[in-house]
Amino acid sequence: MSWKFWQKTKEDKPRKKKTRSREWLDAIVFAVVAATIIRVFFIEAYTIPTGSMERSLLIGDFLFVSKVNYGARIPMTPVAFPFAHHTMPLTGTKAYWDGVQWKYRRLPGLSDIKRNDVVVFNYPQGDTVALEQQDIDYYQMVRSEGWKEINTRYTVVSRPVDKRENYIKRCIGIAGDTVSMKAGLVSVNGKPEKLKPTGQFSYEVTFKTPDVNPAVFEDIGFNISNDINSVDPTTCYFNGSELMMDQVRKLDFVKSVKELSKPEGQREADIFPFDKNRNWNVDNFGPIVIPKKGWTVKLDSVNMPLYERSIRIYEGNKLEKSGNGWLINGKPADTYTFKMDYYWMMGDNRHNSLDSRYWGFVPEDHIVGKALFIWMSFDSNAKFFHKIRWSRLLRGIH
Template identity: 25%
Template sequence: MNLQMILGNFALILFVAMVFTGIIWFLDIFYFAKQRRITADKALAAFDARNAKLTAEGLKIDNTSRQAIETALLRQPTWIEYSGSFFPVIALVFFLRSFLYEPFKIPSSSMVPTLLVGDLILVNKFTYGIRLPVLNKKVVDVNNPQRGDVMVFKYPNDMSQDYIKRVVGVPGDTIVYENKRLSVNGQPVAYTPLDDYLDDESPVYHKQLVENLTGVPHRILNSDNKPGVEVAIVENFPKREACDFSYEKFTCTVPAGNYFMMGDNRDHSLDSRYWGFVPDKNIVGKAFFVWMNFSNPKRIGGIH
């Protein structure tokens, strides 16, 4: 694991911070606080003995506040105080984003019109099974990804990057994409034309259709001036022998334990057509809600 991957892995950074602050928090409870108590008790005993001696000798006793001495000696050092304050917060955030929900920001237009650049989304981390934080190893099976799900996963070519696409093929499926139309296991996917879509980032119209992927309707975009697959930039990815490519058509049989992903902005998405299948071990979770887009607050709502 190189430095760039470590810096890009917020879960690992959060885990290290939780462990570091947690160790300090526990040491303070079970060791440092007891040592401060011992030191304070010794100082108070000496203070009381000194005052008792002064009283016996008829001299003026020390007017220093006994409570002030005890408070000062029991006070946590600043570095322990801050660590102790941060630990419960960091631990709660780590638990929530590791096992329940994790926020992401959409950085590109590959999922337009379903997701726009700047959308802040929530991802369900447990719907596809409970995984160990940082290692991302599944320890409890719950559900498997289904065709039509919008899924976040680790990019196979760089595990420090999170990608989001739609599940088009599950293990064992045969996917055919011909003339920009999908067929799954020999069954053509239904399409319904919509009005053209105007790109917010540039004054360009795209063909817009509703694609009903085995019972999951969602909007997709196509561009007339783009081929279905730009064969020249297809990579030599693992298990590529399961696929057959041409400019107008490709066919892929999804291997066991893998998924075939495509962006809804079909002609402006680098996806499984180009870099291959997504292994189960790369799965992060299912995107289900847009909780904010600061440029367009009306975007708040569920993801379909």
């Protein structure tokens, strides 16, 4: 038999047809691979679970988050179950294998992070988690009850950077900025930055009469159960935007509207950097310089409470106290030069937001992407036919 005859016979032989189950399997594999590539490198859906960004973003908003704007982050934990973040939905077990860890790398982006961008990022203090109390910050529990108590009572695990909880906040300060806050008003580089019109603050409202119809406030946009707390028949505490409170002031039965903030000098133990020598609180703190790549900071008792975690945890150095000085990776050092840019993130709902005031800086390797627009929004408290917030669909985020 000649070679050409054998080759022709082989080519003419009909290929075995794929079974229906094989066709379905190939289609599913292709869909999973394609969706994963889109999710990792281009765009990802995200849900607003809490009210920390109200009223800019509402609970039940579904967003698209762009990975392209700031440059897609190459997966740092590449071996993971598709579409699961850090926990498998049914079993509750880990959805990733941290035996393989890649260094932080990011593709070129369309722009840098700008002030007032709404950004999705991995929770910086999510490196350690008590599994039975995942809604509570592990470090906050340790400060409150002690390391031994928490680690004995709960199952404590560590998570890689890209497997920490996703948060969404507004970027108040970028690398190199100096941020401070006084009486609830943020200043960036010495310039006061008013809260966005959609942001919320706390107010004390006094009425002229106890006979007040709550429906009036619902018409303005308040949620009676969430936004208004009654103290007595003539006094209520409101949580609302400046525009909403302007309408409250115009009501003929309202006697006064007073903006509420913590007094300056009244220290809160859970406010970053948890330093007993700084009498800072949720409305009064700073000034704080946000670390910038290439910026050198002096290692002293004033700066170390602010920058110790960034040097040790985020930038991966072995940091030890040695007499009156410090050792970095075993060598004496009195200064440190940062390797990454950092950011200061805050929620628009200023008195109901767990943000940089409680855990400090967000490193650049924790940045996930930029929030683009709302593609769907559900109000779980509304009646069946009104659950979709039609006015918010396809609405851009500013």
